[in-house]
Amino acid sequence: MRKVAIKTPSKSYEVFIEAGLRREIGRRMDDVLAQPASSVLIISDSVVAPLYLDEVKNSFSDLAVHTAVIEAGEASKSFTVFEQLLTKALEAGLDRKSVIVALGGGVVGDIAGFVAATFMRGIRFIQVPTTLLAHDSSVGGKVAINHPLGKNMVGSFHQPEAVFYDTEVLYSLSEREWRSGFAEVMKHGLIRKPSFLTWLQTTISSLESIPVEVLDELLEQSIAVKAEIVAEDEKEAGVRAYLNLGHTLGHALETKLGYGKLTHGEAVVIGIVFAMRLSGKLCGLSANVDDYEKWFQRLGYDTKIPAHLQADELIETMMKDKKTEGGTIRMVLLRSIGEATTMTVSSDEIKQLLVEQVEVD
Template identity: 50%
Template sequence: MEQIQVKTETKSYPVLIGDGVIDQLQQVLEERVRDCSRILIISDSNVAPLYLDEVKSKLSGYQVNEWVIPAGETSKSIREYEKGITYALRCQLDRQACIIALGGGVVGDLAGFIASTYLRGIRFIQVPTTLLAHDSSVGGKVGINHTSGKNLIGAFHQPEAVLYDIHFLKTLPKKEWRSGFAEIVKLALIRDPDFYDYLEENVRSLPIEDEILTDIVKKAISIKAEIVGQDEREAGIRAYLNFGHTLGHAIEAESRYQSITHGEAVMIGMIFAMKLSEEHFKTKVFPEGFFTWVHQLGYSDWHATLNKGGLLLETMKKDKKSQENKIRMVLLKNCGDVILQTVEDSILTAELASYRTWLKTIAADRVAEK
């Protein structure tokens, strides 16, 4: 078992990582959620049949309720949030109660937001079950989507602990591995060139091999914890974690969260941001062999929503980093070196319009090199 301590201005809490760490749940509750009156486990329709009973079996002596939401991004909604609050009231949760989020990023975000607002805030524990949730379960950003955009309603509410059991990842489909690994690539690109080189050399297919999975997850969470520790409420460098997300979130929203996962959209967003970075800084930004590697892992660099440049631009303006109707994007100077930059609408319109032609040029150059 590996352990990382997340330290922010408001709280310090452990992240336990490894195969079988769910066995530590009762001990963590006793240490971190003292005098717990009742537990509400929130999970989804994919995860609950696989792991809910196993988690409940670790909670001897506690009064436990469960609430299962429909799997998928559409559950991060005002309607589902209201249902969760109503169910918590029906279960008579008080301020000594604890919510356990058992699932991926959607479950963690929704359950965390319910915990942050129910009775003005109660405690919660993250038990992520996807690779993607290595990112969303750490740092205390919780929330739901609005019809106008992703994560526009939310709060900062740190968990009491995170139990990241690698065992839970074994049932993930390959599409979810791609979704989660994109966020790991993001962390390497914005913060650690050596980590990027390690990933490119050692992860040649997905799922990630068991021998290196724990080490990779630990490194990714360590990077996230370091950034969150310096900037809990995204007043500075934490905004860099949104690399690839400005366009990525817009692609998700315009696809109605149906045809592409979060991480797959973020990968396209990162490619677009790096293209923009090369134009802005007049220098090479893409690591050698980047396209060959990500294509080998099954990522696409295109999605049908990119044909709707005008709609994407308007959706990007609703991004949380935008100011005075100006889009601010995280750009990459070099691997490990990023800035937050205001980008004019005219530039983004032109870059979106030329993106597909540019991809064809990149593909042709790769063929010529062979």
């Protein structure tokens, strides 16, 4: 089994990576908890629950295990579902020694984590990610729900007790879901680890069938980058912001198109290409962005901004980003491959480049 240690000021824990781990959550949880759980609430979604909920539930013995299944999809990260899950936790009699298990992708991890962060002022939780994308979101303690006026606007930093990553379940994902998650893998190489990025470029030419040894290595390396950054800056006062490479435009694309039209990773890759081009203009990135764009395209990503979107609308949405301060747009850029920075950029500079990246009909 592979392990990556996450050390933050508020908590240290491990990410366990192994095929078949979902069938051992109960026993493994006992190993990682300093104080035993009084009861468990597994939160999952309508896509994941039919596949894996019973296996995870049956891995617990001698413990009251409750379950809650939310609708799959970003729309569930709402105030309404948040309140419903808290009601479920109270009705099930959870107490301060109970543990919440988040079984699913980023949506489940984010909302279940926020329920754990706020139920009785915070109880413990375990992440059991089931998507490639969630290898990123399940690590580092960012939990949140959405507000109609913006994604992840309401949340906390609440670290899990452990992350149990069953690589077997990734093989039931669609290629689009692989693409969505792989964007964050590439991002980790781009902002911090050029050697990892080179390894990815030489090793991964298609997302259709990544061998399990390659997958394990890729996950361990990618999570290790996240671990480094989170250890340095748990609460995003500095370097953690680099993890948002591609996300300022990415989030705006998701918002303007409606969640689900582009996957998160597909939107982020368009944002990464944009940030790299802006980096060439503003902070000396000398890498050949065209080459990267071609690699992204070979992996099946669209790298152009959909033609019907207006640059002005995108900029307006980017201005509402959490990283925005005092009406400017603060972007994550690359000084070189592996070296990120943040920079305040004028909307004129952004507009000009946005227009250049728009898809030609």
